[in-house]
Amino acid sequence: MSGRRAQAARNDEVILQSARAVFVADPSAPIAAVAEHAGVGISALYRRYPSKEELLRRLCLDGLKRYNAEAEAALAALTGGGDPWTAFEGFLRGLTDADTHSLTQNLAGTFTPTDDHMRESARAEELNTALFDAVKRAGVIRPDIELNDLTMLLEQQTAIKIGSPERISELRHRYLTLTLDALRAGPAPATPLPGSAPTARELGERWIPRHKS
Incomplete structure (x- = not known):
C-alpha cells in the first residue's frame, strides 16, 4: 500500500474497533460517539460509513x-x-x-x-x-x-x-x-x-x- 492508503486502512481499523466498543456497550449510541471514541472528525467517519446502519452491517x-x-x-x-x-x-x-x-x-x-x-x-x-x-x-x-x-x-x-x-x-x-x-x-x-x-x-x-x- 502507498502511505496514504495504508493510513486510510489504519484509520478504518480504528473506526471499526471504536464502533465495536461503543455499540456493544450501547447499541442505541449515536454515530457521533464512535467518532469521539476513535478520535476522528464526524465528517471523516461519514466518508467511510454514510450511516450508522452501514457501520453496524460492516461490524x-x-x-x-x-x-x-x-x-x-x-x-x-x-x-x-x-x-x-x-x-x-x-x-x-x-x-x-x-x-x-x-x-x-x-x-x-x-x-x-x-x-x-x-x-x-x-x-x-x-x-x-x-x-x-x-x-x-x-x-x-x-x-x-x-x-x-x-x-x-x-x-x-x-x-x-x-x-x-x-x-x-x-x-x-x-x-x-x-x-x-x-x-x-x-x-x-x-x-x-x-x-x-x-x-x-x-x-x-x-x-x-x-x-x-
Missing part, C-alpha cells in the same frame, strides 16, 4: 467472517487427522477470543442484513453442522448436547465483563474450561482452571457508576 459481516474462519480452521484440523476434542476445544476458545457472540447478543435486530450477511450466515450453518457432526461421530462430546446449545453457551460468556480486557479474557477462559469439562463425553479428570476467580472487590466494583448524572 457484523466482519464478525461472521471471523466466525467462519475459526470453524474452517477446526474442520481443517479434523480432516487433516487432528484430535477431534482438540479441534473442538480450539474452535470454542478461538470464538471466545474473537468475541463474535457479543455482536450477536447486542446488535441482532438493529439493522437490515444484506445478501452478504445471508451468504456468510448460510456458510456458518454449513460449517457448524459439519464440525458438530464430526465431533459427535468421534464420541468426544456428550450425546445429549445439540448444535444450538453451543450458541447459548457462548453467548453466556459475553456476560462476563469484569476489569480490564485482559482480565475479562482470563475469566471467560476460566469459565469456558468449566463448560468444556461439562461438554466432554465420558469420565475425564477435571481440567485445572486458568486464572483466578473474581475477588469480592472486582464483583463490587460493578456497582460503581461509570458516569456522573
Whole structure:
C-alpha cells in the first residue's frame, strides 16, 4: 500500500474497533460517539460509513467472517487427522477470543442484513453442522448436547465483563474450561482452571457508576 492508503486502512481499523466498543456497550449510541471514541472528525467517519446502519452491517459481516474462519480452521484440523476434542476445544476458545457472540447478543435486530450477511450466515450453518457432526461421530462430546446449545453457551460468556480486557479474557477462559469439562463425553479428570476467580472487590466494583448524572 502507498502511505496514504495504508493510513486510510489504519484509520478504518480504528473506526471499526471504536464502533465495536461503543455499540456493544450501547447499541442505541449515536454515530457521533464512535467518532469521539476513535478520535476522528464526524465528517471523516461519514466518508467511510454514510450511516450508522452501514457501520453496524460492516461490524457484523466482519464478525461472521471471523466466525467462519475459526470453524474452517477446526474442520481443517479434523480432516487433516487432528484430535477431534482438540479441534473442538480450539474452535470454542478461538470464538471466545474473537468475541463474535457479543455482536450477536447486542446488535441482532438493529439493522437490515444484506445478501452478504445471508451468504456468510448460510456458510456458518454449513460449517457448524459439519464440525458438530464430526465431533459427535468421534464420541468426544456428550450425546445429549445439540448444535444450538453451543450458541447459548457462548453467548453466556459475553456476560462476563469484569476489569480490564485482559482480565475479562482470563475469566471467560476460566469459565469456558468449566463448560468444556461439562461438554466432554465420558469420565475425564477435571481440567485445572486458568486464572483466578473474581475477588469480592472486582464483583463490587460493578456497582460503581461509570458516569456522573
